[in-house]
Amino acid sequence: MPKDVITSADLAELRRTALGTANPLGVAADLADAVEQGRLADPDDAGDALALAAEIAEVRARLDAALRYADRAVAAYPSTDDVRAGFARALRARIMFRTGGREDEAMAELAALRPLLTEQPEAPSYVSAALDAGGRSATADEWLSEAVDTLLGERATAAEAPERAGTAAEPAVEVGPPEAPGVLFFLLQQRHRVRRNLNLPHDRHDDLADRVEAQLVRRAEQRQATEPDLIFFPRPEFDRLLAEHPELTEVYGPDWDEHRARLEKQLVRLANAGRGGLSVLTGSVDGLNSFASRNSGEPGDAGIRERYARERSAQPDAHIPWPPERNDACWCGSGLKYKKDCLPRSRS
Structure with a gap:
């Protein structure tokens, strides 16, 4: 039964579950109706809801409906500078490729998005995915390669600039902090994927992609090992912690919900940066x-908190494996399922 009001959290959940429902196309239609009828809790979610409807219809091979939803999604974003607008336009291009006979329109749409490859971290993924769908993976390799060259050229000094015909070493690359890798990382990552799919030989940019990924993993490991705000205090311990040490409110959060949300978001960032074997590190006030x-x-x-975190990390019983399965008990000990408790907190 359709919900009277659809929240941002509902959209996040539907993105994960809609295709597994009995009637995915019904979900897509309801999302479009919710936009039309003003049933979104946040009107700014209109483009996201319509883009999700388009993706569902695309997967279910209802391309005419998918294109209608995508057209509406693009129109729903008030500014073309909105990152989400770029995704919606790439989605529309992808659907155009699949409908047949609109390849030129699709390429024109993607060509207009090409400058975003060096500006927005999400762009390399959605632009290359659309080109792949249109059988233009070789074009994706060309565009991504040129974008990588542009960024490396901008960052290199004259002495460090890579010599295309020579053997000069790559310049030092700054990819950003482990929780928020920069545009270059995502360009290298997507280029690496495209070239693997094309069975192209490993080149120096592929080597750089491997090195940058390893660099991010090392940074994430160091951050997890030393960052005190990754310690989890179960509910009774958390309440006692703030009662005894109110100065730690800024470190661990003003309440238990925020404490769990901070941990969940940080763990998601670490996972997105390539870190495996993650766990929640428990602590206690007495400890x-x-x-x-x-x-x-x-x-x-x-x-002191940093060294306490290191001491706890060396104790096997201090670790709660993360993430649990969606339908398993949440890692926080609330008794609720993970999908109903801390999982949505990463998107709040």
Whole structure:
């Protein structure tokens, strides 16, 4: 039965589950109706809802409906500068390729999005996916390669600039912090994927993609091992922690819901950066107090919390494997299913 009001969290859940429902096309139609009838909790979600409807219809091979939804999604974004507008336009191009007879229109749409390859981290993925759908993976390789060259050329000094015909070493590459890799990382990643699918030989940019990915994994591992805000305090412990040490509110969150949301978001970022074997690191007030006392410090000291996190990470019983299966009990101990509790918090 359609919901009276569809929230952003509902859209996130439908993105994960709609294709597994008994009537996915009915879900798509309801999303479009919700936009038309003003049933979205946040009117700014209109483009997202229509793009999701288009994706569902596309997967179910209802391409005429998919294109109608995609047209409406593009029109729903008030600014072409909106990152989501780029995705909607690429989605429309992808559907145009699949309807047949509109290849030139699809290519024109993607050509207009090409400058975003060096500006928005999401663009390499959705532009290359659309080109793949149109049988133009070789064009994707060309565009992504040129975008990589552009960014590397902008970042290199004259002494470090790669010599296309020579053997100069790659310049040092800054990809951004582990929780938010930069545009270059996503360009290299998508280019690497496209070239593998084309069975092209490994080149120096592919080598750079491997090195950058390894760099991000190392940074993520270091951050997980030392960042004190990755310690999880179960509900009774968290309440006691803030009662005894109110100065830690900014570190661990003002309430338990925010505490769990921060952890979930950080773990998702680490996973997206390529980190495997993640876990939630549990802590206790007595443990933190005792560690601070033994080391002549205070729980409010960042160095003390960092060293306490390291000590806990060495103890196998301090780790809760993450993520659980969607229908399994949530890692936070609330008793609810993961999909109903902390999983949506990563998107809040």
